[in-house]
Amino acid sequence: MDRTDGVDAVGGAGDGFIELAGVEKVFRVRRRTGRGRRREVREVRAVDGISFRVPRGAMVGYIGPNGAGKSTTIKMLTGVLTPSGGRIRVAGVDPSRERTRLARRMGVVFGQRTTLWWDLPLRDSYALARRMYRVPGARWRENLERCVELLELDGLLDVPVRQLSLGQRMRGDIAAALLHDPEVLYLDEPTIGLDVVSKARVRSFLRQVNAERGVTVLLTTHDLTDIEQLCDRVMVIDHGRLVYDGSLAGLHRVGGGERTLVVDLAREAPPVRIEGARTVRVEGPRQWLAFPADASAAPLVARIAAEYSLVDLSVREPDIEDVIARMYERGAAARGTAGERAGEAAGEVPAG
Numbered sequence: 001m002d003r004t005d006g007v008d009a010v011g012g013a014g015d016g017f018i019e020l021a022g023v024e025k026v027f028r029v030r031r032r033t034g035r036g037r038r039r040e041v042r043e044v045r046a047v048d049g050i051s052f053r054v055p056r057g058a059m060v061g062y063i064g065p066n067g068a069g070k071s072t073t074i075k076m077l078t079g080v081l082t083p084s085g086g087r088i089r090v091a092g093v094d095p096s097r098e099r100t101r102l103a104r105r106m107g108v109v110f111g112q113r114t115t116l117w118w119d120l121p122l123r124d125s126y127a128l129a130r131r132m133y134r135v136p137g138a139r140w141r142e143n144l145e146r147c148v149e150l151l152e153l154d155g156l157l158d159v160p161v162r163q164l165s166l167g168q169r170m171r172g173d174i175a176a177a178l179l180h181d182p183e184v185l186y187l188d189e190p191t192i193g194l195d196v197v198s199k200a201r202v203r204s205f206l207r208q209v210n211a212e213r214g215v216t217v218l219l220t221t222h223d224l225t226d227i228e229q230l231c232d233r234v235m236v237i238d239h240g241r242l243v244y245d246g247s248l249a250g251l252h253r254v255g256g257g258e259r260t261l262v263v264d265l266a267r268e269a270p271p272v273r274i275e276g277a278r279t280v281r282v283e284g285p286r287q288w289l290a291f292p293a294d295a296s297a298a299p300l301v302a303r304i305a306a307e308y309s310l311v312d313l314s315v316r317e318p319d320i321e322d323v324i325a326r327m328y329e330r331g332a333a334a335r336g337t338a339g340e341r342a343g344e345a346a347g348e349v350p351a352g
Ligand SMILES: Nc1ncnc2c1ncn2[C@@H]1O[C@H](COP(=O)(O)OP(=O)(O)OP(=O)(O)O)[C@@H](O)[C@H]1O
Pocket: 027, 028, 029, 044, 045, 046, 064, 065, 066, 067, 068, 069, 070, 071, 072, 073
């Protein structure tokens, strides 16, 4: 398999701005069971020996099914949780030991929760954060202006957070995470529940922040389009273990899934017949065409446009759950730890 440009192979050499070596997190859950209401302690291995390195300035996807251990990893990276085993370094610092020192250097967005003050307008939330991080006034104003412009927050700064739509609130949260010039940004489902337009805005902003300021970004998402549009590298976690580290195209190759091209024609037509795709659904002028997930949609679009009158189109990524299930079916999720595979030349390694 070919190595992805700019990708730091798992456990390989390079500037590991974020470094995890054999990291584990075990939760002990107490519950009362049976008639006697006996107390039982159950162990949940949320993260089970994960190793990877992310170089400074990279934008990396961290994906997996529900309960895989993504949020737990992010909480350990931010220092909110202490690992049960292994070692974490972010910019050379142990996050759980020096959480406050690191807090100034990182931004965090949890898509399902806001870090903003619910009853305050965005502007006041930002002013409070500015005092907390002690950012010089001129720098703060410059950052705020840039975020307001790129995230289209103008007109929203004086609205109390609870009155904002989900998309507006998310953009407000992303700005809040960046106003103190962090070197690293952790995003946990930043596009969850957003409409297409808001998703596009958020993605374009993240691309700019990464390119212009060199902010290192670790992104968890259920939407593979986020990964496709933002990340050269994706890591897949399942049951607390890293099962893949490489490019999205490589993941599709080992997962062997299909993407769907949704086309809107000018009028109803019989199922489209073109080479490289098969029509799986027709509803009025809209048709769904499945094609191999590691293939490009561009030639298909060109073929359809040449023969049909095309009004609109979009590409849908397969579900993460399906991709991972197929990886296991095909035996592509290899045994052995990610660290052990460091010697292998591939950037696209099914790890496991
Ligand atoms: N504080 C906790 N106490 C006990 N178990 C926990 C705790 N936090 C997480 N877990 C368990 O650890 C496992 C991993 O959870 P985690 O939230 O990290 O997964 P996730 O990949 O982020 O999932 P999702 O996509 O659903 O948010 C799950 O089985 C979860 O129930």
